[in-house]
Amino acid sequence: MTQKKVMIVDDHPFFIHGLERYLTSTGKYEIRSALSVAEAMVRLEGFEPDLVMMDVSMADGGGMAMLRKVKAQSPVKTMFLTVQIDPEDTIEALRLGIDGIALKDRDPEDIVRAIDSILSGQAAIYPAVTERALRHSVHNPTPTLRQDDLLTAREAEIADFVCMGLRNRDIADRVGLTEGTIKVHLHNIYRKLGVSSRSELIVKQGGLQFRGSAAS
Template sequence: MIDILLVDDEELVRAGLRAVLEAQGDLRVIGEAADGAEAMVLARTLRPHVVLMDVRMPEVDGLSATRAILAAGGASAPKVLVVTTFENDDYVYEALRAGADGFLLKRSRPAEIAHAVRLVAAGESLLFPAAIRRLAGERANRPAAEAMARAGLTEREAEVLRLVAQGLSNGEIAERLFLGVQTVKTHVSSVLGKLGARDRTQAVIVAYESGFVPR
């Protein structure tokens, strides 16, 4: 069972998400928060596996709440899936840089929402490469380029990172490269360590901002 915390300042949105998620046999909503401050408290006390986080809320927004929840949780922090109306929202991009595991559009179909939650709960990242590429292209920066230059990725690791940046899962990368899934996981972990990235999403952002993956 995957335990979920819903965070959105609109009660109607929370009710809709709850109905969608609880129609699935393996997903369970264990709490709701109407703002970022409440979300931080509930994330600490309820210990959900996944937080569905709206980014634009009054008082404490989703970006600040995401940073606080991930910092407080450390290695055992929940996965954060940003829920947004617009995929080109700067708040979304900054949440991804802060460690969110992906983003989901509010207009997504029920099956897509359930799939997204399962995906991030399993340790994957939910990426929309075109949107990430567009947003990252506006933020090309020297620190990212320097991080990539220092990383010293092997040829195989570089190949894996490029495929991760395309939004492929470990299983899909394994099929593409004729490798075992565990081998791909090992390569991904090595890439994250060399880049100093918390997760796949942050690694992809570095790849795009550095120009390693063409924008």
């Protein structure tokens, strides 16, 4: 069985080393760890993980800042593993495309199940986390989101290039990614904006201003 690559990012050495040993003992994962966002961003380049697990609160910016950076660079799966998460952070993480949110006080086997669900392409967000976010949304409604608020900076950039008529290969050359990665980003863009083709995306773009676009 091919091992999946998992990066763990947490600024508590005792916790991160214990989790690393436990996950390694399953034989299913190749694990790398980092004790800060800065260290993780450096180690990501050579490791190319299938999943990045991170705490929400860390000394040098926290998981939310890292989630933005990771999603802007790669379609890698992401997961928060934390003691607690505010409803606002849950909602923002979902907007950014987080694949899972798990709590540290659960049984280690629950965490493994969440990891495996994410790696198989499913979301894995603990019901208690979702319930808190939903209650917060009901009692604290926010203005309707613009479409560009739903996209990461990288997705917005790619959407702009599509609307300029560029092909996937040309977009890949411009942003320094592979054509396959561009296709993954496009899939996420279509899902977030509720479209199913390039032509629908171009029509949807009418009247919108994606990040990086010039005002019409």
